[in-house]
Amino acid sequence: MCGIAGMVSVRGPDPELVRRMCDVIAHRGPDGEGFHSDGRAALGMRRLAIIDVATGDQPVYSEDGRVVAVFNGEIYNFRELRRELVRRGHRLRTKGDSECLVHLYEEYGADMVRHLRGMFAFALWDRDRERLILARDRVGKKPLYWRSDGHSIWFGSELKSLEQDPGMRREVDPVALHHYLTYQYVPAPWSIYEGVRKLPPGHVLVWERGQVTFRRYWRLDRTPRQVADEREEEERLRELLLEATRIRMVSERPIGAFLSGGIDSSAVVAAMAMQSGEQIKTFCIGFEDGRYDERHKARMVADRYATDHHEFVVTSDLLDLLPRLAWQFDEPFADSSAIPSFYVAQLSRRHVTVALTGDGGDECFGGYQRYALMNQAHRIPGMPRALAAVSARVGTLLSERSDYGSARRRLGRLMRFAAEPPSLRYAGLMSRCTPGQKSEIYSDALRDRLAETDSHRLIEEIFLSSPAQTDLGRVLDVDTATYLPGDLLVKVDITTMANSLEARSPFLDHHLMEWAAGLPDALKVRKGQTKLLLKRAVAPWLPGELLHYPKKGFGVPLAAWLRGELRELAYDTLTDGTARGRGLFRPTVVRDLLQRHIDGADHGDRLWSLLQLELWHRAHAAPGRSTVTEAGCRVPERPV
Structure with a gap:
């Protein structure tokens, strides 16, 4: 590495x-x-x-x-x-x-x-x-x-x-x-x-x-193959996962695994333990806020396989970490799970040089709830064109002008979702900021510069060009081309390498991925249940209770942090003269977002994106004015 x-x-x-x-x-x-x-x-x-x-x-x-x-x-x-x-x-x-x-x-x-x-x-x-x-x-x-x-x-x-x-x-x-x-x-x-x-x-x-x-030189073929015996498919999946894990355990330096308590990382730890003559070292991150803490799930797996288990609790004391992350990431990056990812990498590096992860299991086997939603959305009856246009327009207005978590916003998203074609439905599901919300916050110069640019086209074009035969296959193609390499793998690479730690992902073995791509949709998502075949295949390896927990992901209590310990940092960073002088956003809109969030509305995602962008500017650009030009947004050069 x-x-x-x-x-x-x-x-x-x-x-x-x-x-x-x-x-x-x-x-x-x-x-x-x-x-x-x-x-x-x-x-x-x-x-x-x-x-x-x-x-x-x-x-x-x-x-x-x-x-x-x-x-x-x-x-x-x-x-x-x-x-x-x-x-x-x-x-x-x-x-x-x-x-x-x-x-x-x-x-x-x-x-x-x-x-x-x-x-x-x-x-x-x-x-x-x-x-x-x-x-x-x-x-x-x-x-x-x-x-x-x-x-x-x-x-x-x-x-x-x-x-x-x-x-x-x-x-x-x-x-x-x-x-x-x-x-x-x-x-x-x-x-x-x-x-x-x-x-x-x-x-x-x-x-x-x-x-x-x-x-x-490579693209997954999602043409579904005939499956005569689902139990044979379960056995083949176990064989492939064991092999993909075994070849990733070759190392002359100490090796361990991230263990979140989710099915994917738990299956990898199980596959390691079954093929290793030594005690596996496992590493887990938790939170003081019980809504985000899943250490009890990780301990179930650690106890079953008698791993050498280590834990770390993340707090909101992040004032020193956030500028470091902004420097490490090189580009603005607003997936807040980078914080626990950095800490689990830092914890692991004290004990090992290589860590195996469960990354890729969701994209291979249909693990996100949005896949179940898209799989069922084809049952929504088609609307007449005029009615669909009205529903989409009204839904957009409701969702963009309502606070996060409000009933009006949920209604608006539902109206828009029902009216849009599948490609735009998925683009909307993957968006953290709508076109209208961006336009509202942009300065006049930036809004004019981007008037003809539609970020949703990025997902829409991949969806429409996918050779997959079903909407589920198409959204898996979209995520494999965008979210997986652009967000998840960037997060893991940067946070691990910042700590001189190598991360390896058995689920991203291309032999396993190619096999999984040919599975029929019904073995991935069925009747609202996600990751169906994977759960069945690894059930003999894992505590039964673990298979029935709802998926949480690697979230953090972002909204609470921005109202509490990070409130002052966010306000000062986003409203001071340096941020205003860049000419990118309307200061009054930024202040209004901050105030509405403090008052109880949830604008955590949008504010976090703006905060990470400004911290990136300060880590990678010399102090000074950044203004929008016809060519772009000028960032002053920092002397080498």
Whole structure:
């Protein structure tokens, strides 16, 4: 596990810049560093040593030195790959996974990615062809940012690496900002900065003498297969999960697991315990507020498998943590579960270097209640076009002009949901801020700049282009392309790597995902019950009581915090001269939101999004005025 960064240029790279790009992400790799430099390319990395600790340094080279690579992640089938490469005549100097990349490239070119089973982001430089290949794993476990000006290309595991280049213009992309306020994260391929992009999951980028091309190499096939015996499917699921867990337990450093008490993380802990000769270390986060505390569920699993169990209670004493998170995340990120995620990573790192997680179980097997809602929504009778238009318009007005949690808002959302087509229904379910709410808060300049931009189109286009045959399959495609890599996996990657901890996710094994994608809808969601087959499959592994608890997620008492201990921080940060001077939002509307929330209405999500955006500005931009321009929202540059 590492952090990577680099620069390739027809005009010659800047090796010292690449060193700075690596230094700023030292938290991703505190165990070592490595660099390569020639007349066109400078590549660097920071290493967190987990496999082949003794000889696994990077960069790695082909026998003749023509091909060089830096790599972030883990290749779980590296032993099979090494055997095949040796059989084909390659000479490998190390015992780990990284060196496989350069030899696979010699055999398969850019198609090498199809042979990799794991999580990865890598850069590979072919010196003779003057070709750079950037690739990202199928699901998006490992991040990769890049930018190019036609002569040069820069890349890095984190955006802060690219920020080290004083030549990079730090102008906020208004479209990315618009999407962020809708979804609480900046979705790929955008980044918060104009001119900087994320490589989407399952894609390869090729830069050759200044020209950039892309290719998507993986997509789930959701064509349902015939199921003759559901019990056989349960047994096959257990086999796949055991194997996906087993190959992720390979490590020369201490290993453990996050244990939330949910079915997914509990199943992973069970699969670990059944295949390990040692006591499993488990880690859990709780809250003083009982509505959000699920430690009792985690203890049930920990007791069953006699794990070495550790807990930490999150409080609202976050004044020091929030600025740190804003710096670590590089982009505004408003999923408040980043807070407990950071703490469980910090707790785990005191004991282990690798932690397995339950991420991906919901997206594979239909675990969210919104899936059940969408699965049943097709039964809503169609409305005449005129009536549907009126219902949608009235519903929008009611929901946008009512406080969160109010009966008027629920009625408005229901009216809009019933009137809209499935693609827009799901876009609405995934939105934390509606178009009208954004327009209300935007300054005149920002509103004019974004008048033709519709964030809902992002989800609508993926939904409509999905080859899945049902609405449930289409929303699973949407989440696999957006929410999973843009929110959940970003949260886990940043919070774990900030603590020099590697996270591995058995449910995101692409073999398991491809098998799960072919399951009929009725084995995922049936009669309002979610994750049907998974619950049946792991029932023999888990306490029976655990299977019947309602899903809570990893929520925090955000609304209460913003009325209590974080009230002063939120008010001061969002209303002072620095925030007002950016020219992004209407100060009177921001103050009104704050006051209405203090008075009892729940505007926690919207206020948290605004707070995280402003904290990001202060962590990544020098003090000064940020104003909306025709090109974008200008962020002053901070000296390197």
